[in-house]
Amino acid sequence: MKKGKGMEFVGDSRITADKKKFIPKDYSEYPGKTEAFWPNFLLKEWLVGAVFLVGFLCMTVAHPAPLEKMADPTDAAYIPLPDWYFLFLYQLLKYEFASGPYNVIGAIVIPGLAFGALFLAPFLDTGSKRRPIQRPISTTLMFLGIISVIWLTWEAASHVEWETRAEENKPVLEQEVDINTEDPGYAVYEQSCISCHGENLQGGAAAPSLIGIEYDVDEIKDIAVNGINTMPADQFEGSEEELQQLAEFIVSVNEEAE
Amino acid sequence: MLQKIYDWIDERVDITPLWRDIADHEVPEHVNPAHHFSAFVYCFGGLTFFVTVIQILSGMFLTMYYVPDIENAWRSVYYLQTEVAHGQIVRGMHHWGASVVIVMLFLHTLRVFFQGAYKKPRELNWMVGVSIFFVMLALGLTGYLLPWDNKAYFATQVTLEIAEGVPYIGEMAKTLLSGDPEIVGAQTLTRFFAIHVFFLPAALFALMGAHFILIRKQGISGPL
Numbered sequence: 267m268k269k270g271k272g273m274e275f276v277g278d279s280r281i282t283a284d285k286k287k288f289i290p291k292d293y294s295e296y297p298g299k300t301e302a303f304w305p306n307f308l309l310k311e312w313l314v315g316a317v318f319l320v321g322f323l324c325m326t327v328a329h330p331a332p333l334e335k336m337a338d339p340t341d342a343a344y345i346p347l348p349d350w351y352f353l354f355l356y357q358l359l360k361y362e363f364a365s366g367p368y369n370v371i372g373a374i375v376i377p378g379l380a381f382g383a384l385f386l387a388p389f390l391d392t393g394s395k396r397r398p399i400q401r402p403i404s405t406t407l408m409f410l411g412i413i414s415v416i417w418l419t420w421e422a423a424s425h426v427e428w429e430t431r432a433e434e435n436k437p438v439l440e441q442e443v444d445i446n447t448e449d450p451g452y453a454v455y456e457q458s459c460i461s462c463h464g465e466n467l468q469g470g471a472a473a474p475s476l477i478g479i480e481y482d483v484d485e486i487k488d489i490a491v492n493g494i495n496t497m498p499a500d501q502f503e504g505s506e507e508e509l510q511q512l513a514e515f516i517v518s519v520n521e522e523a524e
Numbered sequence: 525m526l527q528k529i530y531d532w533i534d535e536r537v538d539i540t541p542l543w544r545d546i547a548d549h550e551v552p553e554h555v556n557p558a559h560h561f562s563a564f565v566y567c568f569g570g571l572t573f574f575v576t577v578i579q580i581l582s583g584m585f586l587t588m589y590y591v592p593d594i595e596n597a598w599r600s601v602y603y604l605q606t607e608v609a610h611g612q613i614v615r616g617m618h619h620w621g622a623s624v625v626i627v628m629l630f631l632h633t634l635r636v637f638f639q640g641a642y643k644k645p646r647e648l649n650w651m652v653g654v655s656i657f658f659v660m661l662a663l664g665l666t667g668y669l670l671p672w673d674n675k676a677y678f679a680t681q682v683t684l685e686i687a688e689g690v691p692y693i694g695e696m697a698k699t700l701l702s703g704d705p706e707i708v709g710a711q712t713l714t715r716f717f718a719i720h721v722f723f724l725p726a727a728l729f730a731l732m733g734a735h736f737i738l739i740r741k742q743g744i745s746g747p748l
Contacts, residue, residue, distance in 0.1 A: 281538075298553030307551040310558065314567060315574050322578070322617070322624065330612050331619035333605055336598040337677035339708070346678035349668050351626045351661070359686070369689045385654045387637065388647035396640030397748055408637055435674060437602060
């Protein structure tokens with residue numbers, strides 16, 4: 267039985283009718299010092315892999331994966347940012363020649379040409395020479411590509427205030443806390459605190475959330491009068507009795523939220 | 525005992541050639557860092573594969589907790605991150621692995637490029653490799669949305685706007701990806717989940733299979 271390109275097989279198996287077996291070259295016929303892949307070389311690869319894994323796990327433990335606040339499509343102030351390996355494309359789209367009416371150039375034409383050339387490299391660089399110095403055009407183009415990707419990534423990343431960004435977007439589990447607005451403490455809260463800490467104690471641009479804090483009544487009283495961190499002193503205006511009501515109210519909300 | 529099991533199977537299915545294809549071959553001197561330290565550049569491909577295995581395994585465990593739905597996606601990730609034993613480490617491995625795999629792929633691509641190893645007869649394998657790079661970038665892109673936090677949501681919105689900008693097929697492509705011509709929402713999340721967990725890994729496995737078969741078939745490129 268004869269099949270494709272003159273190969274002959276036994277029945278419909280993949281065993282060739284031609285008895286001549288493919289015999290690989292003997293070890294001694296290779297130039298230089300070859301090594302058996304199994305098990306000698308694989309053992310070394312295994313060791314390299316183990317070292318790599320330890321390093322990788324150290325990084326994982328030292329830097330937990332970031333998570334921001336739950337997506338809020340109404341948050342118009344949020345500045346979008348892609349993962350770092352897309353920053354160069356994101357940066358490219360910021361330039362005048364590649365955005366607005368020329369968006370197609372930045373989004374399709376330039377990346378398409380670059381990655382298309384990468385994909386078709388074997389057909390663009392058809393010479394038989396392999397050393398980088400012997401094929402200056404492809405080497406130069408590749409260097410230009412790498413340098414522009416690194417530069418674009420740098421341009422995009424250096425304008426981002428990573429720490430402020432991470433701080434502002436810390437995840438908060440939004441618990442549904444019923445805030446008793448009838449509470450006498452809430453009336454006091456409305457007078458002194460609401461402008462910064464918000465209607466539902468959720469915090470705002472100038473002040474943190476008051477839900478999930480770990481202060482007791484006396485500490486809250488002290489903070490309301492003397493301030494803390496960026497909160498100035500004397501924010502509270504009212505009597506000692508109102509101060510007590512306010513602190514007890516905030517603690518009660520926190521107890522409910524737990 | 526093991527030998528007997530092997531012989532029993534080998535007698536019926538003739539697995540020795542298969543074994544030979546996978547493991548029984550010589551590693552030439554010029555790629556062996558034990559002989560020439562500069563040959564460590566040949567490790568990047570293997571490390572890419574290693575990180576890909578980490579990604580597959582950690583991803584499999586992540587899906588045990590992750591819920592692809594806009595109400596629960598973020599909460600499930602938050603729960604995994606804060607409550608589940610070792611959840612932070614498994615998610616950390618998947619998160620950092622996504623970056624490391626891109627770095628390794630980049631280095632591997634540069635090694636092959638600057639050595640001119642893509643030249644005849646290895647043109648096909650080069651194109652398979654570049655396709656793996658694209659699939660990996662797409663995996664990063666789709667995986668970025670899944671935690672459903674602000675950064676995920678707004679980055680995806682921008683991505684979809686870019687997709688929309690493609691002439692002729694832009695709007696269709698956007699609708700295909702996000703499930704709606706306007707809204708980035710519940711449909712988008714489930715579609716990105718399906719693409720990230722089923723479609724792209726399927727493509728990745730097929731391409732990696734082709735990549736490895738071609739390497740074994742053609743052997744590694746010779747020294748410069």
